[in-house]
Amino acid sequence: MISTRVPSDKSSSSTLHSSRSAERVLNLLDTVASSGAISLTAAAAQADLPTSTALRHLRLLTNRGYLIRDDQGLYSVGPAFVRMALASHQRGPYARLTALAQPGLERLVEDTEESAYLAVRDGTEAVYIATAESRRAIRHVGWVGRSVPLDGTAVGEALLASAETPGSRPELHFNTGAIEPDVTAVVAPIFGPSQVVGALSLLGPADRLANERLHRASEAIADVAVDISLALFSPDRPSR
Amino acid sequence: MISTRVPSDKSSSSTLHSSRSAERVLNLLDTVASSGAISLTAAAAQADLPTSTALRHLRLLTNRGYLIRDDQGLYSVGPAFVRMALASHQRGPYARLTALAQPGLERLVEDTEESAYLAVRDGTEAVYIATAESRRAIRHVGWVGRSVPLDGTAVGEALLASAETPGSRPELHFNTGAIEPDVTAVVAPIFGPSQVVGALSLLGPADRLANERLHRASEAIADVAVDISLALFSPDRPSR
DNA sequence: ACATCTAGTTTCAGTTATTGAAATCATCAT
DNA sequence: ATGATGATTTCAATAACTGAAACTAGATGT
Numbered sequence A, B: 001m002i003s004t005r006v007p008s009d010k011s012s013s014s015t016l017h018s019s020r021s022a023e024r025v026l027n028l029l030d031t032v033a034s035s036g037a038i039s040l041t042a043a044a045a046q047a048d049l050p051t052s053t054a055l056r057h058l059r060l061l062t063n064r065g066y067l068i069r070d071d072q073g074l075y076s077v078g079p080a081f082v083r084m085a086l087a088s089h090q091r092g093p094y095a096r097l098t099a100l101a102q103p104g105l106e107r108l109v110e111d112t113e114e115s116a117y118l119a120v121r122d123g124t125e126a127v128y129i130a131t132a133e134s135r136r137a138i139r140h141v142g143w144v145g146r147s148v149p150l151d152g153t154a155v156g157e158a159l160l161a162s163a164e165t166p167g168s169r170p171e172l173h174f175n176t177g178a179i180e181p182d183v184t185a186v187v188a189p190i191f192g193p194s195q196v197v198g199a200l201s202l203l204g205p206a207d208r209l210a211n212e213r214l215h216r217a218s219e220a221i222a223d224v225a226v227d228i229s230l231a232l233f234s235p236d237r238p239s240r
Numbered sequence C: 001a002c003a004t005c006t007a008g009t010t011t012c013a014g015t016t017a018t019t020g021a022a023a024t025c026a027t028c029a030t
Numbered sequence D: 001a002t003g004a005t006g007a008t009t010t011c012a013a014t015a016a017c018t019g020a021a022a023c024t025a026g027a028t029g030t
Helices: A020-035 A040-046 A051-063 A079-090 A093-112 A154-160 A211-233 B020-035 B040-046 B051-063 B079-090 B093-112 B154-160 B211-233
Strands: A067-069 A075-077 A115-122 A125-132 A147-149 A173-176 A183-191 A196-205 B067-069 B075-077 B115-122 B125-132 B147-149 B173-176 B183-191 B196-205
Touching: A020 A040, A020 A051, A020 A075, A020 B020, A020 B051, A020 B079, A040 A051, A051 A067, A051 A075, A051 B020, A075 A079, A075 B093, A079 A093, A079 B020, A079 B079, A079 B115, A079 B125, A093 A115, A093 A125, A093 A196, A093 A211, A093 B075, A115 A154, A115 B079, A125 A154, A125 B079, A147 A154, A154 A173, A154 A183, A154 A196, A183 A211, A196 A211, B020 B040, B020 B051, B020 B075, B040 B051, B051 B067, B051 B075, B075 B079, B079 B093, B093 B115, B093 B125, B093 B196, B093 B211, B115 B154, B125 B154, B147 B154, B154 B173, B154 B183, B154 B196, B183 B211, B196 B211
Parallel strands: none
Antiparallel strands: A067 A075, A115 A125, A115 A196, A125 A147, A173 A183, A183 A196, B067 B075, B115 B125, B115 B196, B125 B147, B173 B183, B183 B196
């Protein structure tokens, strides 16, 4: 099950030694994966490493197939990383949460005609990991894989909320313009056994997500969040 | 563009130092990602590390959000890894190849009524990275993310083939029972600018993928491979 | 042709970071 | 209580790693 503790700081006494080399290679992997394609010098700068050190680590990543380097010298994700990435979408608690949430996301779109996202906590940020898109011509698109700060966002508030009894109605969080102007967010936390494990976020144009439609969307999103929360306790319970 | 060189061996003179620590943390990440959920002892055994060393690296991965550890002590992929994984599906040459190939995969299913896969080379293995599934009741399912040896498989042969002129008809590779009994594979290499960048694999029951249907499938898969190959050179060329 | 700049690559002396065997702790089963 | 197993901590020893500097390669400008 998903349990996100606040990451311990660098001086954690339970990790006496810093694993510096290991940390650096992960930084580089993350830098390349997040950037799409990047040069040695740029990757080294982003990871705050001397180029010779970065080159050594990038060499390892390339030799192992986690990255590839093209004729122009740019690094990108390689087949071994793609393989790992696929595995993470098929196995593990986030894959299960996503699979559980997907029908609910789609139901939200049916009920509200706005785009719905599943978000989880990643350190000091929220990251959107799944979506069902509205079918309207003007719709919210493209935030899967995107991270936003926990601070000052409705989705951040929801992810930082305390967990309630499974099945209980979640307290909703609202915001307009925190991330993009004129976008309204209606967010419901998803309760796990001991903490909030994710959040459902409904995103749409502020002029549409208001008044009666906002009220109806709030009802719908709370319902879906309760269903997912209950399904986390009884995987065989059918969705409502 | 995708360029998979044969990985250099451990004693590569251009990487004088082995980056042992970095390599080990990647091994552990891969082990956990591939297994779904795994204990410290099992992960250490699979990565061939003493438990104290493995624990230190797994601590780093957990602190950074790449892994999480549940109440039972099992490690699984964490939100930061999910975020990276999503990025790799949205950016980079493999994401582009997948996006280019997906309509073709679906067309293959329409034309042949069998399941179609896109495979790429990962070191000494082939990994299936995308699919379109047959809609028949008896169909091939579930190989996305799976790796098979290059040796002795039709998909391996195709991936090891020499690249021809883009637009030229690829030589097809056939096999039955190499990976699973009674499963026939028809595979076409996809040519990139200087080498094979992937392979289309049509998989179905051997008794169905035979004779006239096999012949028709062969025509279809070659057509799609040519289309993808050409599209890699002219991204704006419309699919046929 | 030559000079300059920038990205990339190699070298190796110095020492930091990393290691893992062993001790200890925690939990569970009998 | 005892024993087994997985997990965690400890710390002396040194292997592994580092990055500044030198070098290479390619592109650009004069």
